[in-house]
Amino acid sequence: MLARKIYIDSSFLENADESDKYILERLSDSDRGICEHTARALIDGYIELFLKREDDDYTTKRKALLLSLVDLKSQPYTTMDYFRARRTMDRSHEGLESIKNELLDEVANAVISKRTPRPMLLVGKPGCGKTSLLTSLAHGLGKGFEVISLSGFTGSFMIKGSDTQWKGASHGKVLETLVRTKTLSPVIIFDELDKLGKSDGYGKAADAFMDLLEDDRKTDFTDDFLTLPFDLSKAWTLFTANTLEGIPEPLLDRLRIIEMKDYDMNDLEKITKRIIKDMNASIAPRTIEFDAEAIKALVLNRGMLNYSARPIRDAVSKIFASKASVFMKDPKINSLLVGAKTVEALFKRDAIEIIEQPEKYFKTGMINAIAVTSTFEGYLSPIEVKICKDMTGLSVYGLCENMMKENALIAYELADSYTREKYGESVGGVSVNYMASIRRNGDSAGLATALAILSEYTGTALRSDIAVTGAISMKGFTLPVGGIISKLQAAIRYGIHDILIPEANRKELTGLETKLRKSINIHFISSFEEAVALVMPASLKKTEVSR
Numbered sequence: 001m002l003a004r005k006i007y008i009d010s011s012f013l014e015n016a017d018e019s020d021k022y023i024l025e026r027l028s029d030s031d032r033g034i035c036e037h038t039a040r041a042l043i044d045g046y047i048e049l050f051l052k053r054e055d056d057d058y059t060t061k062r063k064a065l066l067l068s069l070v071d072l073k074s075q076p077y078t079t080m081d082y083f084r085a086r087r088t089m090d091r092s093h094e095g096l097e098s099i100k101n102e103l104l105d106e107v108a109n110a111v112i113s114k115r116t117p118r119p120m121l122l123v124g125k126p127g128c129g130k131t132s133l134l135t136s137l138a139h140g141l142g143k144g145f146e147v148i149s150l151s152g153f154t155g156s157f158m159i160k161g162s163d164t165q166w167k168g169a170s171h172g173k174v175l176e177t178l179v180r181t182k183t184l185s186p187v188i189i190f191d192e193l194d195k196l197g198k199s200d201g202y203g204k205a206a207d208a209f210m211d212l213l214e215d216d217r218k219t220d221f222t223d224d225f226l227t228l229p230f231d232l233s234k235a236w237t238l239f240t241a242n243t244l245e246g247i248p249e250p251l252l253d254r255l256r257i258i259e260m261k262d263y264d265m266n267d268l269e270k271i272t273k274r275i276i277k278d279m280n281a282s283i284a285p286r287t288i289e290f291d292a293e294a295i296k297a298l299v300l301n302r303g304m305l306n307y308s309a310r311p312i313r314d315a316v317s318k319i320f321a322s323k324a325s326v327f328m329k330d331p332k333i334n335s336l337l338v339g340a341k342t343v344e345a346l347f348k349r350d351a352i353e354i355i356e357q358p359e360k361y362f363k364t365g366m367i368n369a370i371a372v373t374s375t376f377e378g379y380l381s382p383i384e385v386k387i388c389k390d391m392t393g394l395s396v397y398g399l400c401e402n403m404m405k406e407n408a409l410i411a412y413e414l415a416d417s418y419t420r421e422k423y424g425e426s427v428g429g430v431s432v433n434y435m436a437s438i439r440r441n442g443d444s445a446g447l448a449t450a451l452a453i454l455s456e457y458t459g460t461a462l463r464s465d466i467a468v469t470g471a472i473s474m475k476g477f478t479l480p481v482g483g484i485i486s487k488l489q490a491a492i493r494y495g496i497h498d499i500l501i502p503e504a505n506r507k508e509l510t511g512l513e514t515k516l517r518k519s520i521n522i523h524f525i526s527s528f529e530e531a532v533a534l535v536m537p538a539s540l541k542k543t544e545v546s547r
């Protein structure tokens with residue numbers, strides 16, 4: 001059956017060159033997969049823009065872009081695509097069955113309904129595999145894909161191109177994806193939607209996505225450089241984000257949102273073995289193997305920092321690099337075995353050490369808090385408090401961001417209300433110093449701060465082998481915090497015997513390695529009063545303290 005042609009008045013072709021005729025011929029072919037309404041608009045726009053006006057500097061660029069686009073065709077989703085995508089994802093992403101099923105459900109629906117899958121957004125912690133999972137899906141579908149990082153994107157021109165009135169004007173990332181993938185039905189992965197910049201005066205970048213998310217607008221997507229509508233209804237748009245915070249509501253309303261779950265220990269062990277296998281493939285015929293204890297050490301000390309594969313990959317890479325010199329020194333060596341001691345030595349070398357032997361100078365008004373860096377490395381962070389009779393309120397010292405200062409104030413007000421109730425007087429003026437030259441933010445030092453203030457007020461020194469983490473409410477309830485596993489590891493590294501953590505974090509320790517659990521006494525705390533009863537004697541009485 002011959003493809004139906006869209007009529008073009010021959011009088012418009014009198015001044016057309018060969019490239020004009022070829023482009024119009026291809027646009028008039030309604031069998032290419034472009035919506036007929038859009039094809040008609042394209043033809044009319046092309047005639048108006050290129051055949052009725054004189055050439056300018058951008059005419060050649062626009063024609064070259066159209067020549068790259070007019071031969072592209074769409075590829076419908078098939079049953080083979082579905083099963084190939086599943087096989088590809090299964091080879092590289094352990095423990096994400098529910099997420100894979102949701103993605104494949106969209107593919108299955110596209111096969112049955114003969115429509116493009118809905119736009120989707122994967123949300124999860126950094127390093128949890130969002131982008132790599134979508135990349136694996138796109139590889140399996142075999143339709144061509146592009147990953148576009150949105151970090152720092154501000155103006156809409158980055159997505160939709162720039163107007164020719166601007167010097168250096170060019171088409172945007174979306175049409176560029178069609179050109180690079182050579183198809184009308186690519187998978188476009190927009191990475192880090194939550195890091196999309198704000199408007200810089202050239203149109204909001206977020207607004208540019210609206211034309212990609214509405215079915216009735218995708219067929220007439222207009223790049224500001226080309227200025228002609230183009231059918232993008234066959235392109236599947238996927239997004240990733242670390243958090244939903246800051247993403248405009250109109251975008252979220254048009255996306256199917258899937259939250260990535262945390263890996264468990266079994267998943268992380270499988271991932272670790274795969275990472276080692278992949279890295280061994282790159283150094284074949286040499287091999288570096290890891291024994292069972294070394295793999296467990298990698299999972300506990302790296303994977304469970306934030307339930308992510310990325311820290312494991314970084315650690316394995318460091319070990320492979322450190323062993324490379326062994327192969328270089330002795331070419332006869334083709335195989336090495338890595339044990340737990342080698343892995344733990346690496347962690348000890350990379351550990352953040354704020355202080356040494358804190359017990360030597362631990363005094364009244366001091367407590368060990370445990371914290372994590374932005375990369376979830378745990379470290380011991382002592383807090384020291386001084387009550388000053390010549391001041392009122394709270395002063396905070398250390399490299400603290402706003403959220404941490406706010407939680408220090410909550411801790412101060414909680415301790416003050418406690419002393420008023422128990423001892424009939426206010427704490428008075430308090431200075432709090434968060435030791436360590438590490439910029440920090442968050443609420444996990446709240447409970448420790450309140451206990452340190454009470455220690456200083458009562459003149460009761462706390463044990464140096466106790467560590468505390470936990471957010472606190474103004475009414476004295478403990479709230480969950482992040483990075484529990486890495487905090488436990490930091491405490492163990494310093495010889496801490498007891499650690500207080502919020503009751504709400506108990507579920508994170510389910511199935512935790514027995515060796516780690518036996519190394520420390522974990523106390524689950526629900527309130528400030530429970531914490532006081534644990535770290536201070538029951539017969540506590542206020543003594544005269546230096547003010």
